[in-house]
Each structure stands twice: as structure tokens, then as C-alpha cells.
Amino acid sequence: MDTSKYKALYLQETNTHLSGIEAGLLDLEKGSLSEVDNLFRHYHSIKGMSASMGYEPLKVLSHAEEDLLDRIRSKSLAPAPEIITTLFECLDTLKALVRLVEEDKPLDLDVSPLISRVRALSEGKQTPVPAQAPHETPVSAQAQAAPAGAELRISNVMKVEGRVFDELLTTVGDLFMALSSFKELSQRSRSIELKDGVHLLGKSVNALHKNILSARMLPIRDLTESLPRVVRDISGKAGKDVGLKIEGTEISLDRSILEDLGSPLVHIIRNAVDHGIETPSVRESAGKPRAGTITLSAYARRDRAVIEISDDGRGIDPEKIKMKAVEKGADPRKVAAMTRKESLMLVCLPGLTSAETVTETSGRGVGMDIVKAVVEGLGGALEIESEPGKGTTIRMELPRTTSIVKTLLVTAGSEQFLFPITKIERVIELSGEAPASIEYAGCKVPVVDLALLIGLSVSVPARSSTIVIVEREQEGPERGFVGFMVDDFGVELDAYIKPLLPPMSRLWGVAGITIMGDGRPVFLLDIPQILSRAANRLSS
Amino acid sequence: MSKRVVIADDADFHRTVLKDILTKGGFDVVAEAANGEEAVSRARALRPDIVILDIVMPLMNGIEAAREIRLLEPPVKIIMCTSLGYEPIVEEALKSGACAYIVKPLSEKKVLAVLDGLKD
Known part of the structure; x- marks a missing residue:
């Protein structure tokens, strides 16, 4: 060989x-x-x-x-x-x-x-x-x-302006799109030379992309370095005693993602100091140590990074939040039906605050709407956990790199869409028309027609159907799934996803777009949105 | 139709060598995975005919991955890939649901002989 x-x-x-x-x-x-x-x-x-x-x-x-x-x-x-x-x-x-x-x-x-x-x-x-x-x-x-003069060698590490890498990445994105047209061509061609050439070209473009991405990675430490000072200043102003623990910050993220995380992090920490952590005397009478602790820990979960900020303060009372939301004009019936997790997420409604006093720097809730928007805009997810009296944890799950997403191409109705692979639990093919629900992992999984859900005209009933199973978040230890019926599925695809710009960004159900080898644009599905509409359909 | 294969190895090097061999041998490599967890999720989502698993991988090793993958329906054929010095583990791998194994270093002849030997 x-x-x-x-x-x-x-x-x-x-x-x-x-x-x-x-x-x-x-x-x-x-x-x-x-x-x-x-x-x-x-x-x-x-x-x-x-x-x-x-x-x-x-x-x-x-x-x-x-x-x-x-x-x-x-x-x-x-x-x-x-x-x-x-x-x-x-x-x-x-x-x-x-x-x-x-x-x-x-x-x-x-x-x-x-x-x-x-x-x-x-x-x-x-x-x-x-x-x-x-x-x-x-x-x-x-x-x-070592060769003579080694003492005076120039360092192997170079400083390069971040902008250069942004431009390089854009160029590689264009290369990927050009490459997919060649791939398409070579698949239809019988020329071995063309196939070999395209294969080699693909390898180089992939290697180039990988290297550029790794050059753009920065450890979270670069962002958290100045946090101890921030905590010291805010807690001094608030008359509180707060210690900051930072763990796992060697994990690295793409520079552009890290950059956007700066202000959300400060918002979260401010909220924790101002409204989470109690004053030393209140803490003492609650049997807690006088000094509160905020812990920031970062870790990898599959190909994503998780940043958690926890405090051991008074926590958020979901009932209080619900009342506040109703006062602010939320539908009381909807609010009453909310799960604990959903009601905690109400702090992300603009202008909602559960703290009785609003301080100079923050009110719990001030800025959380922005935090959520930033995290979701980066393709991440925000979660809040809180126990009254014990503390609050805010968890941000984020992609570590931008742009290339592993996807599965599916056909629904007359259109094609991309499913992010990390969201797929399983793909099942059945003969005959799709049933209203199927059994999977010991659960009854409702099946929803993706084309109908998106609002496309449905094609003739198929002789076989393909069901893509996606896990949906729910309360409690049990897992829940939704099956999306599609007409067909293809192979795994490394798609270079371009973000949608206004007004396209307001489109429902899609999170990005890629250009296929033959020049067709295909949308990447926004799984959280699709899941929530599916849940509404199923409950009505 | 050519057989669909998922390959899992933490070394890009080995994945590339394996993919080249398989592609040349007429197999369709539908996904690559860099650890056991990825291998399981790709196998679930893409339902390949064959999964080739390296044993020593981060997050979840090949043996653990094989135990998960063998539960899939319709069944997926599992081939373990081991390094020299790991032959004793092969037995454990076969118990975990693998039906064949390849001992590295990888060569075209060795790999294709094992894959061609699989019974349908």
C-alpha cells in the first residue's frame, strides 16, 4: 500500500x-x-x-x-x-x-x-x-x-489579526460550495481522473478548514480572566461577600462565539451577585456561610461546550415569577399550565424581575432576555435551574465552532431540508403509510408529518415512510420523543451553513441555509421551533 | 447497491486510510466518528450495514460502543479494529457483539478480506 x-x-x-x-x-x-x-x-x-x-x-x-x-x-x-x-x-x-x-x-x-x-x-x-x-x-x-544561533530564533507563535481569520473562513466557505458542485459533477461522470481530482481537492479543503478553525479557537480562560475583578467590584458595591470559583476554562471555542459571550456572562454574574446572593447577615440567619459562592464551570458535551454559572443564593421562586408575568400581561391560563422549568424561563421575558428592589446594576431579569437571545443566536440553548433557598444555575450550551454542521438531507413534500445530525435519535423506515404513533425505547412516540407541519402541500401517499425520531425535552426523568414523517432521507452531509439575514431570519422553522452542489438552496431546520409547534399540534 | 459503512477511530489518519481502502473496495462510507459516542449516534441515525470500531477511543471505547450498536434493529454488523498488543481484548469484543476483527496496521488486503468474509 x-x-x-x-x-x-x-x-x-x-x-x-x-x-x-x-x-x-x-x-x-x-x-x-x-x-x-x-x-x-x-x-x-x-x-x-x-x-x-x-x-x-x-x-x-x-x-x-x-x-x-x-x-x-x-x-x-x-x-x-x-x-x-x-x-x-x-x-x-x-x-x-x-x-x-x-x-x-x-x-x-x-x-x-x-x-x-x-x-x-x-x-x-x-x-x-x-x-x-x-x-x-x-x-x-x-x-x-541545535543549529548555531538557535538562541536567536524567531518564535513559532505568530500574532495575526482576528479579521484575517474571519476572511479566511469566508473564503473556505465559498470553497466548500464550489467543491460541492464539483462533487456532484464527478458523481455523474465516469472519468476516474475527475473523481480522483475532486477527492483530493475535497481533502485539502477539509484540511484547510480544520486548520483555520483550530487557529480560531481560544480557551474560555481568555474571557474569564477578568471575571474575579468584576465580581469583586460588583459585590463591593452591593455590600456582599462573594467568592468566585472558576473550573474547566481550558476548553476552547471559536473566537467569534467567545466574543459574543462577554456581556451575557457579566449580566448573569451581576444578577447572581445582586439578586441571588443574600447579604452576609441574611445568609447567616439562614444557616449559610457568610460569604456566597459563584461557580463558573465549563465542560465539553459531545461537540458542544457547556458553561454553567451557579450561585448558592436565595434561588428563584417560580410562583413569584408567574405572578409577575401575569402582572406584565401574560395570559394567566397559559402561565398557570406552565411546568416548573417553563416558569423559570419566564425570567427571560423582557422587563420581568422577581427582585423586590431594583439595584443600580441589575434587577433579576434585566438582561436575561438579551442573554437568551445571544445564546440562541449563536445556535446554543439556555437552561435555568433553581431551588428557592439553595441557589440558581444558568446553563449555556453552545457550539464550539461555527459554520460546518453535520446534517442529514431529508425530503418532505416537494422540498428538501437538513436535519442537524446531533438532534437525531434514530431514523426508522416503515412499509406502508405512517401510523399515528410508534413504539421506540419503551415510549409511545407520536408521529407528525413534517410537510404538513411546515405548511407544504403533501404529496401522494407513499408506499413506505421514513420517520426521523428527535428527543424532546421534558420534565422528569422520563425521555420523550417526537417522530417526524418524511418522504425520504439521504446520506450525512457536511453542510456549510450560512446564517439567515433579515428579513429571512424571521422565517419560521429554519435556522440557516446552505447551497447544494447543483446550486439549490436548502434550509437547515430549527429543531426547537419545529418541536414546539409539533407539541402544540399534538396537544390540541 | 454498495454496502453502507460507518467508521469510528479517534485518529483522523486511520479513518482516512480506512475510508480510502473501503471506497476503493466499492463500499459507501456514509459517516466517520471520532469516538464511541459519535459512532453510536451515527449508527442510530444512518443505519449502516457495517460499523468498524477502533477499540481505544476517548469518551466511549469501541467495546462499549459495540454493546450499544448491537441492540439496533435491523442489526448492524460490527467489525472491531485493534492494535497489536490488543489481541486478548478481541475475545471480549466478539462477546460484545462484533462479528469480525482487523488487527492494525491496516492494509488493503487485510481489510477487504475481512469485509468480504462477512456473511449476509
Whole structure:
């Protein structure tokens, strides 16, 4: 098998793993075992890829290290200092070998002394670490020696204006659209050259897109760095004692998303200080510590990022919120029928506040409508949980990158639409006309005709029907689903989604648009909107 | 009609090699997944004929993913992909619902032989 065409990909991924190993070893040296699983996986991946490429020294060395890490992982071996020192030395050798691959040079480093040391350590034997300077380790001088003048080398890190990346991303988006026309053409063509060419072009465009996206990623830390100061200032003004805990901020998001999150975050924190956290004396009499705590934690959930802001303050009383909403003119019957979760979301109504006093900086509710709009505008979702007396948690679930969405193409009526794949629970094909409901995962799932729901004319009854099952959020531990009947479905599609601009953005039920290979525009469905209309139809 | 395949491996490198081999061999790779969770959701949504699962993956490993995927109706054929040194785990994988396995390094001959050996 000709492996040369995979070399660039090999180098790119291996280098990522090598950086991961470096960070993991530093962590391990500090006595933390939390990264051991990842560390193990890095060695495992380098081994596997090197084996496929036929890079023997890289394969055997990383294999020996993988075994050692496996023993540490299973706690049958403790990460003693000589183990970590040896692993660092091995890392330098792995790097040297990868550099040789990069330069197309023979991999003529003798890794056997290192391997026997690693094996001895795996077996629990003490091996004296040779007291040598790194350049005397059994690694060829050519690979290790730094060229003269290395001290004055320009840094590998460059500062580039954010705008440049915005433009690059737009260009890649256009490339994607051009590419889909070629793909369409090559599928219809019999020319192998055209097929190969389009395949290669597609690979490069994907790689380009991936690199640009990763260059645009910034850790949430960049945004939260100044929050401690914000909390200090607001709580000082409000006469409260508030501590801020920040967790998990190394997770990164696209710059444009992070940028938009600044003011919502400050709004949420302000609300928490002004209306969530009680004054020290009130807290004391409620049996709570005098100082309140706000916790911001970020974590990844599948391909999305979740940012949670919790306070241990007085919480939101759903009944009070409901009353306020009715005072402000909401339909009392609708409000009365609301679930707990829905009534908490009422704080996002413009101008609604549950706090008896409105302070200089905020009233609970002031700004929450804006927060919700920003989060949803970014393709995210906002959730509020609160328990009176215990505190409030505001959760924002956000996409980590923009623009490319994995989708499933479906046909409904005379139109085609895109379903975001992450929202699909399952696709089921049935013969005959679709029933009014089906059984799935132990639930009775109502089936709704997507074309009818959207308001399209319905085509002739089909001999078979396809049902796309989507989970709907509901109260309680039980899961609920809705099935959408469509006429047909295609393959998974990486769609470059362009946001809708006014007046198109006011269209119901769609969240974006993409241009297909043949130039046809196809809408991306707005699943939350579609689900809520389906729920209304079903209940009426 | 060509068989629809979902491939799951955390290394883009292996996914690319595998996809090239499969495409050349006349299979239709309908989705790629970078971890077990993604593999399960793609298998659910796209109902491929075959899922190829790497064992060591983040979030959810290949064995755990196989246990979920084997519950799907109509059944999806599961092939495990293991690295050298992992042969003992193959037995566990077969118990978890896999019907065949491939030992890396990947080669065209090896991969296509395993896929062609699948019974319908």
C-alpha cells in the first residue's frame, strides 16, 4: 500500500499527540494521575499510526511506552521520578524521529537502549538513569544538535489579526460550495481522473478548514480572566461577600462565539451577585456561610461546550415569577399550565424581575432576555435551574465552532431540508403509510408529518415512510420523543451553513441555509421551533 | 447497491486510510466518528450495514460502543479494529457483539478480506 500520501496527516496528528505527551508528563510529574488515560492514548495512537506507516523505531518505542503507561494506569506501578525522567528522554527521541520523518531522512536512531530501560521499568526494576547530558544520549547527533544561533530564533507563535481569520473562513466557505458542485459533477461522470481530482481537492479543503478553525479557537480562560475583578467590584458595591470559583476554562471555542459571550456572562454574574446572593447577615440567619459562592464551570458535551454559572443564593421562586408575568400581561391560563422549568424561563421575558428592589446594576431579569437571545443566536440553548433557598444555575450550551454542521438531507413534500445530525435519535423506515404513533425505547412516540407541519402541500401517499425520531425535552426523568414523517432521507452531509439575514431570519422553522452542489438552496431546520409547534399540534 | 459503512477511530489518519481502502473496495462510507459516542449516534441515525470500531477511543471505547450498536434493529454488523498488543481484548469484543476483527496496521488486503468474509 502506498502510504506516502498519508504522511502529512500522520505528521499533523503525531505532533498533536507529542504535545499532549509533554503536557501529560508535566502533569504526571506534579503527582496528578488525572491525565494518565489520555497519556496512554497518545502513545497508543502514535504506535498505531507509525505501524501503519511502517515507521518501525517509532512503533516499537511508543509500544514499549504504552505498556509502561498501561501499568501506571492500572495502578500496578507508581510513576517514580526515574520513570518520568525516562519518559521525557523517550519523548525527545520520539520528536527527533518524527523530525526525521518530516525531513524524509532514514530513521537510523538506535532506540534499543531506551526500549530496554522502559521495559525494565515496566517490570518494576530499578534502572539507573545514565548521568549524561541530553546530547550524549543514544540519539544521533544529527537529529539532536541545535543549529548555531538557535538562541536567536524567531518564535513559532505568530500574532495575526482576528479579521484575517474571519476572511479566511469566508473564503473556505465559498470553497466548500464550489467543491460541492464539483462533487456532484464527478458523481455523474465516469472519468476516474475527475473523481480522483475532486477527492483530493475535497481533502485539502477539509484540511484547510480544520486548520483555520483550530487557529480560531481560544480557551474560555481568555474571557474569564477578568471575571474575579468584576465580581469583586460588583459585590463591593452591593455590600456582599462573594467568592468566585472558576473550573474547566481550558476548553476552547471559536473566537467569534467567545466574543459574543462577554456581556451575557457579566449580566448573569451581576444578577447572581445582586439578586441571588443574600447579604452576609441574611445568609447567616439562614444557616449559610457568610460569604456566597459563584461557580463558573465549563465542560465539553459531545461537540458542544457547556458553561454553567451557579450561585448558592436565595434561588428563584417560580410562583413569584408567574405572578409577575401575569402582572406584565401574560395570559394567566397559559402561565398557570406552565411546568416548573417553563416558569423559570419566564425570567427571560423582557422587563420581568422577581427582585423586590431594583439595584443600580441589575434587577433579576434585566438582561436575561438579551442573554437568551445571544445564546440562541449563536445556535446554543439556555437552561435555568433553581431551588428557592439553595441557589440558581444558568446553563449555556453552545457550539464550539461555527459554520460546518453535520446534517442529514431529508425530503418532505416537494422540498428538501437538513436535519442537524446531533438532534437525531434514530431514523426508522416503515412499509406502508405512517401510523399515528410508534413504539421506540419503551415510549409511545407520536408521529407528525413534517410537510404538513411546515405548511407544504403533501404529496401522494407513499408506499413506505421514513420517520426521523428527535428527543424532546421534558420534565422528569422520563425521555420523550417526537417522530417526524418524511418522504425520504439521504446520506450525512457536511453542510456549510450560512446564517439567515433579515428579513429571512424571521422565517419560521429554519435556522440557516446552505447551497447544494447543483446550486439549490436548502434550509437547515430549527429543531426547537419545529418541536414546539409539533407539541402544540399534538396537544390540541 | 454498495454496502453502507460507518467508521469510528479517534485518529483522523486511520479513518482516512480506512475510508480510502473501503471506497476503493466499492463500499459507501456514509459517516466517520471520532469516538464511541459519535459512532453510536451515527449508527442510530444512518443505519449502516457495517460499523468498524477502533477499540481505544476517548469518551466511549469501541467495546462499549459495540454493546450499544448491537441492540439496533435491523442489526448492524460490527467489525472491531485493534492494535497489536490488543489481541486478548478481541475475545471480549466478539462477546460484545462484533462479528469480525482487523488487527492494525491496516492494509488493503487485510481489510477487504475481512469485509468480504462477512456473511449476509
